[in-house]
Amino acid sequence: MSFLADAATMFGRAPRRPTSFSEEAEILHGRKRRAHVTKLLEDARARPPRTTWRNRRWAVLIGVNLLFTISFWLDIQIVEGSLTASRFLGFHLADVYSSLLVILAQRHVAVNLVIGSVTVMILWAVVGGRAYCSWVCPYHLVAELAEKLHLRLAERGIVQDHVFHRGVRTVLWFGFAALALVTASTLFLTLNPIGILSRAVVYGASLALLWVGFLLLFEVVYSRRAWCRYICPIGLTYGVIGAGAPVKVVYHLERCAHEGDCRKVCEVPHVLELTIKGRAEDAEVDIGPDCTRCGMCVDICPTDSLKYEIKGLRDLL
Ligand code: SF4
Ligand code: SF4
Numbered sequence: 001m002s003f004l005a006d007a008a009t010m011f012g013r014a015p016r017r018p019t020s021f022s023e024e025a026e027i028l029h030g031r032k033r034r035a036h037v038t039k040l041l042e043d044a045r046a047r048p049p050r051t052t053w054r055n056r057r058w059a060v061l062i063g064v065n066l067l068f069t070i071s072f073w074l075d076i077q078i079v080e081g082s083l084t085a086s087r088f089l090g091f092h093l094a095d096v097y098s099s100l101l102v103i104l105a106q107r108h109v110a111v112n113l114v115i116g117s118v119t120v121m122i123l124w125a126v127v128g129g130r131a132y133c134s135w136v137c138p139y140h141l142v143a144e145l146a147e148k149l150h151l152r153l154a155e156r157g158i159v160q161d162h163v164f165h166r167g168v169r170t171v172l173w174f175g176f177a178a179l180a181l182v183t184a185s186t187l188f189l190t191l192n193p194i195g196i197l198s199r200a201v202v203y204g205a206s207l208a209l210l211w212v213g214f215l216l217l218f219e220v221v222y223s224r225r226a227w228c229r230y231i232c233p234i235g236l237t238y239g240v241i242g243a244g245a246p247v248k249v250v251y252h253l254e255r256c257a258h259e260g261d262c263r264k265v266c267e268v269p270h271v272l273e274l275t276i277k278g279r280a281e282d283a284e285v286d287i288g289p290d291c292t293r294c295g296m297c298v299d300i301c302p303t304d305s306l307k308y309e310i311k312g313l314r315d316l317l
Helices: 003-011 023-030 035-046 052-073 096-106 111-127 131-135 138-155 167-183 187-191 193-203 209-221 226-231 233-241 261-265 269-275 296-300
Strands: 079-081 085-088 091-094 247-252 284-286 306-310
Touching (some): 052 079, 052 131, 052 193, 052 296, 091 111, 096 167, 096 187, 111 131, 131 233, 138 193, 138 209, 138 226, 167 226, 167 233, 247 269, 261 269, 261 296, 296 306
Antiparallel strands (some): 079 085, 085 091
C-alpha cells in the first residue's frame, strides 16, 4: 500500500483491496497451504499462548509511569510533571497535541512547549508514533484490562461491540483544535484520560478518575476500545508523526496461514486486513501507521508471519 493510502486508512477510510500484486505475492496467493505452515499451526495450537511482547511492554509502561511517581515522592527530579508536559533530566518534553491546543487557546507560542513538542516528535518519529500508545500511555493499560472483560462478556452474549466510523477521530481532532482557537478553552485536556491518570499516578487520586471509570465502563458494556479507536486525537497525532518510522511490524505472506488470530487481538484491526487471503500486494508488507507496535499480533501469530523489524537492520529484533 502506498504512503497516501496508509494515511487515508488511518484518517478513517476503509482499507481498499489491492488492484495489482507483485509476481511473488501472486504465486503465494495461488498456492494451497503448504505442509510446513500447517505443522507450525498445529504446534502453536498445542503450546500455551505467548505473552513475550505484552510482558515487555507492560514492564516499560509501568516503569515509565512509576518513574514520575518515584521522582516526585523522593524529590530526585529525574522526571518532573506528568505525561502532558514534563522535564526529563532538565529537558522539556510536551505532548504534541496537548501543546497545540494550549497554543491555539492562548494564542501565544510558549518556547518551552515548542522545544518539548519538537523533542517528543523527533523521538516518536524514530520509534514509531503510536508506540507511545501501547508502551507509555497509562490509559492503554487500563483499557486493555477492560477489553478483556468486554471480550469475556461478549463471548457469553451479555454485551455486544458497537462499531463507529473511524473517521470520527479525525473530525474530533479538528473539532477540539477549532474549539480551542474559537473559545480559548482546552476542553479536550479536561476530558483526556491520559492526563487524568498520569496526574493520579504522580499526585494521587482525584474526582476526575470518575470520568476515566465512566469511559472504561462504556468500553466494557457498549463499544470495545472506544476511546482509543474513535476519539483520542493524541493517538492520531502520534500515528502521523511516526508514519515513516523505521521500527515496524512487518507481515510475511509466505508463512501466513490466514486463520486471522491477529485481527481478533488488534486494537486497530483495519491495519491487518492485508492478512486476509488474497489481500497482501507483496510478499512482505509493512503494517500501516495506525499500528501501535503493541506486539499482540506478534505474540499470537502461530506461524510467526508478523515480526518487529527495524528497517535496514533486519533480524536485529
Ligand atoms: S489512543 Fe490515546 S488514550 Fe489510547 S493509548 Fe493512544 S494515546 Fe492513549
Ligand atoms: S498490528 Fe499488531 S502490533 Fe500493530 S496494533 Fe495491531 S496487534 Fe498491535
